[in-house]
Amino acid sequence: MNKSILCVIGTRPEAIKMAPVILALQKEPWANVRVLATAQHRHMLDQVNQFFGIEPAIDLDIMRPNQALTTLTARLLLDLDDVLEAEKPDAVLVQGDTTTVMAVALACFYHRIPIGHVEAGLRTWDMQNPFPEEANRVIAGILAKWHFAPTEGSRQNLLKEGIADTEILVTGNTVIDALLMSAAKELEIGIEIPPDKRLVLVTSHRRENFGEPFRNICRALRTLAENNPGVQFLYPVHPNPNIKNVAHEFLSGLPNFILCEPLDYAPFIAAMKRSYIILTDSGGVQEEAPALGKPVLVLRDETERPEAVEQGVVKLVGPNYERIVEEAQRLLDDESAYRAMARGVSPYGDGRAAGRIVQALRQHFAQ
Ligand code: UD1
Ligand code: UDP
Numbered sequence: 001m002n003k004s005i006l007c008v009i010g011t012r013p014e015a016i017k018m019a020p021v022i023l024a025l026q027k028e029p030w031a032n033v034r035v036l037a038t039a040q041h042r043h044m045l046d047q048v049n050q051f052f053g054i055e056p057a058i059d060l061d062i063m064r065p066n067q068a069l070t071t072l073t074a075r076l077l078l079d080l081d082d083v084l085e086a087e088k089p090d091a092v093l094v095q096g097d098t099t100t101v102m103a104v105a106l107a108c109f110y111h112r113i114p115i116g117h118v119e120a121g122l123r124t125w126d127m128q129n130p131f132p133e134e135a136n137r138v139i140a141g142i143l144a145k146w147h148f149a150p151t152e153g154s155r156q157n158l159l160k161e162g163i164a165d166t167e168i169l170v171t172g173n174t175v176i177d178a179l180l181m182s183a184a185k186e187l188e189i190g191i192e193i194p195p196d197k198r199l200v201l202v203t204s205h206r207r208e209n210f211g212e213p214f215r216n217i218c219r220a221l222r223t224l225a226e227n228n229p230g231v232q233f234l235y236p237v238h239p240n241p242n243i244k245n246v247a248h249e250f251l252s253g254l255p256n257f258i259l260c261e262p263l264d265y266a267p268f269i270a271a272m273k274r275s276y277i278i279l280t281d282s283g284g285v286q287e288e289a290p291a292l293g294k295p296v297l298v299l300r301d302e303t304e305r306p307e308a309v310e311q312g313v314v315k316l317v318g319p320n321y322e323r324i325v326e327e328a329q330r331l332l333d334d335e336s337a338y339r340a341m342a343r344g345v346s347p348y349g350d351g352r353a354a355g356r357i358v359q360a361l362r363q364h365f366a367q
Contacts, residue, residue, distance in 0.1 A: 003365045004032045006089035009056070010040035010100025013175075013284045015048035016265060018095045020177035020354035021118060022054055028358060030365060036083060038062050038076060038100045044239070047264045051182070058083055066241050069132060073103050080107035088113075091145075091361065095119055095174070096283075097130075097137035105140040115140070118357060119173060120147035121154030122283075122304035129302050131208045146364075148357050150348055151307055171356040172349030175287045179269065180351040187270035189234075191260060197232040198276035200224070200328070204247075204299055205238035206281045213319035214243065217299050218250035220324035221279070225257045227325075228332060233257040234271060277331050277338075279317075279324065286314055287348040295341035297327050307347035312340060 007022050009015045015037075025033045037056035039045055042063045049056065060079045062072065076099070084107060092108045094101040095118040108115045117140050127134050138161075141147065147163055149155040150173035158168050193199055204217055225233050237247045237259055251257055263271060269288075272278065278289050281299040286308060289296045296314040308314035317323040331338050 001030045001365055002032055003030055003090040004034060004087065005361070006034050006036055006087055006092045008036045008038065008092060008094050008100065008104050009045065009049075010038040010062075011096075011098050012041050012044040012048055012262075012265075013282075014095045014098060014100065015045050015052075015054070016178050016284065017119060017174045018093070019048065019052040019054060020174045020181065021093060021095075021357055023052065023181075024354040024358045025361075028362060030362065034058070034087060034089065036060070036087075038079075038104070040072065040076075040098060040100045044262055051265050052178075058087075069099055072099050076100065076103035077107055080104060084108065084111045084113060090114075090365070091116060093118060093357075094140060097122065097133035097140070099132065099136060102132075102136035102139045105143040109143045114145040115143060116146040116148060116357070116361065117141060117144035118148045118171075119150055119154075120144065120168070121149040121156075121158040123154075123157040124302045124304045126302060129208050129300070130206055130304075134304075146360065148353075148360070150353070153307060169356065169360050172351075172353035173287055174349070174353045174357070175284055176291055176346060176349030176351050177354045179288055179291060182266060182269055185266060187266050187273070189263070189270045189274060190267045191234065191258060191263075191271075193232055193234065193274060197230060197256075198332070199271070199274050200231055200233045200332075201271050201275040201278045201280075202233065202235040203238065203278075203280045203282050203285060204235075205240055205243050206300060207242075209281060209299070209319045210242045214246055215250065216321045217319050217324065218246060220321045220328075221257070222250055222254065223321075223325050224328050225251075225254045227329070229256055231256065231276075231332060234260070234275075236260050236263045236268065236271075238262060277328065279328065281319075290314060291344065291346040291348070293342050293344035295331055295338065297324065297331075299324065305348070308345070311343075311345050311347060313343055313345055315341070
């Protein structure tokens with residue numbers, strides 16, 4: 001049995017979370033693993049592949065500055081026709097909820113190629129939040145053959161949508177596999193943080209926050225930095241122009257606030273480890289930070305990752321000026337409130353998710 005498995009990655013988080021699966025599949029004698037990079041992200045994708053030693057066999061180089069979602073989708077579908085025709089894979093694996101995932105799932109469906117969805121079943125049940133990710137993952141879920149759900153909660157979401165129990169496997173999230181793989185390596189932030197200062201780490205990029213909500217986030221960050229001169233802030237700014245331009249307009253020039261380019265994966269893990277608290281709207285960071293024992297304030301009103309919120313180590317503060325300032329200040333001032341949230345819990349995985357995914361595929365193809 002020699003089966004061709006095409007693993008698709010488009011953006012930074014897909015590359016991070018798919019890496020453990022690709023590396024595990026490469027050890028399987030029956031699997032001919034091919035990696036397709038749509039390169040919906042360019043630099044942010046390349047640095048992750050470099051870190052994990054992954055070389056895509058095919059690269060669509062699809063990223064253009066600030067391109068519209070419709071254009072991105074249309075260009076992906078056109079290019080995918082040729083790739084799927086040439087590759088004729090026995091199975092395609094996608095990860096997460098980006099436009100790459102949605103377009104690849106649709107193209108594979110048209111080409112009658114079975115899809116495995118890694119990180120299946122995350123839902124807010126609100127199509128506008130996060131936008132467009134909720135729609136992307138629902139579409140991928142409708143079309144997938146294998147649903148690799150990270151948690152029991154995500155399995156329940158899929159069952160509610162009528163997905164057969166036999167098609168769902170709870171695996172844990174591969175983000176924890178990746179985190180543990182990197183923990184063995186020497187990690188440096190590469191930016192000087194005053195050793196005596198506590199560090200507040202920030203990331204933000206959600207499309208539903210573009211405009212006034214993101215300005216509110218920036219105003220809150222500015223107030224926090226001004227009110228806490230003894231605390232260092234570090235914000236690796238996402239390159240999406242809708243974020244980058246506003247972040248620089250509101251937050252440049254503060255003595256205790258570093259705005260920098262996106263950090264490569266290893267330096268970013270080092271920054272998370274060095275941080276006191278993390279303010280973010282990232283999905284992946286909501287999963288990683290609890291495993292590292294770092295309190296997280298989520299700059300969104302809803303999350304598809306309720307497990308850490310339920311355990312009290314992640315709190316939703318919205319893109320809301322007052323809530324962000326109040327909750328972050330509480331964590332900075334009140335040690336018992338801080339300690340209650342700074343517990344190392346890992347509701348999203350045990351570092352063995354990729355092994356479970358590969359085992360399921362091995363069993364399927366052996367039959
Ligand atoms: C995308 C995903 C989002 C995911 C996020 C992870 C979609 C619609 N959005 O959001 O779900 O959470 O990635 O980071 O799939 N850019 C660069 N260099 C890069 C990457 C991006 O300059 O390496 C700029 C480009 O101008 C690009 C823009 O960012 O057009 C937007 O990129 P895009 O992939 O469309 O959306 P993100 O906001 O990055
Ligand atoms: N990350 C990184 N550098 C950064 C910010 C984040 O390497 O400057 C990593 C982070 O560790 C996590 C992933 O990128 O694994 C999350 O990606 P992002 O926030 O862009 O997307 P999301 O998870 O929200 O889809």
